[in-house]
Amino acid sequence: MAETIGFYLVAAMALGAALMVVMSRHPVYSVLSLLVTMFCLAVLFMMMGAYVVAALQILLYAGAVLVLFLFVLMLLNLNQEHAGRSSRSWGWVGTLIAGLFAGQLAQLFLRPLSPLWTSSSSAPAGTVAELGRLLFTTYLLPFELTSFLMLAAIIGAVTLARGRR
Amino acid sequence: MTLPLQHYLVLSGVLFAIGLAGILTRRNILFLLLSIELMFNAANLLFVAYARMWHDLGGQVIVLFIITVAAAEVTVGLAIAILMSRQLRTLNADEARSLKW
Structure with missing residues (x-):
């Protein structure tokens, strides 16, 4: 409750x-x-x-x-940013599309599901030890690949922010 | 008596739709980036909920990767926003059209 x-x-x-x-x-x-x-x-x-x-x-x-x-x-x-909204005539179209999307998602999610969820006592807790073991065994390759992603992001941000020489 | 899974799923769907509405209705690039962050968070909630349903911690590991990807995305996105305001003197995403035909 x-x-x-x-x-x-x-x-x-x-x-x-x-x-x-x-x-x-x-x-x-x-x-x-x-x-x-x-x-x-x-x-x-x-x-x-x-x-x-x-x-x-x-x-x-x-x-x-x-x-x-x-x-x-x-x-x-910040003074130039106040015109952040699109023209009025198109704002409601976006809202309508998002509303339809939410309706579809709700319809999808409200289907009856398997009763696995209810037995919460046996659900594993996401502790540091458990997640770390998974991260360095099963998910080791994606974990290492994120370092390349971070490197690319750092280089990209520095290159963009430094401007043209 | 635990809460049914559907509560979390519907909350995640509504959060995602709010982020989508933000992307479709706002034109300021900063609001676009913030709406994308909102959609990332909705996806994270979905992953954690399903991880608990299937008793598989892999879903929570995926959330860690999503957080990393979101951080990388927002770093580059904000660098582009700074560059936009410096060179185009605007933050309106519709006015950055030099790559369109």
Whole structure:
């Protein structure tokens, strides 16, 4: 019962903050709303037993990605950005498409599922030891490949931000 | 008595749709990047929920990879945003059309 109440509370906060991300006028408010959404999702991860993922969600998303966003917002000239919305006549088309997409997804997700979910006691907890073992055995190749991705991203960002010589 | 899986799935779907609506309705490149982050988060929630349903921690490992990819994506995207505001004097994604015919 407490889990249900907690879920609805956190889910409502996440949805409200997500709407704020999309609809707010100023990018700084949008970034701060996304921060709230990420904290709510971290709570949900914690409720599902994904402890490492919840911690990394806060450390990497809230701590690194959103701070990077805020730094870039301070670098940019914010006065010119207020015309962020497209013309009125096309805004509702996008909203309509997204609404139809949400309806389709809900219809897909509300099908009856196998009862595997209910036996929560045997579900493995996402601890550091378990995830680390998987990461260095089964998923070793993708784990190593992410280092190439990070290298490419670093080189790309530096090359782009340095400008043309 | 645990919460049914569908709650998490529907929440994830609605979050994804909100991010999609943001991409379709906003034209500022910063809002586009933030909406993409929102969609990444919805996918993460889906992966963790299914990982718990199938009792397989592989879903949580995938989430770690998604977080890495999202960090790489946002780094390059923000560098492009800085470059756009410096060279084109705008952040409107519709005005960056030098690569279109």
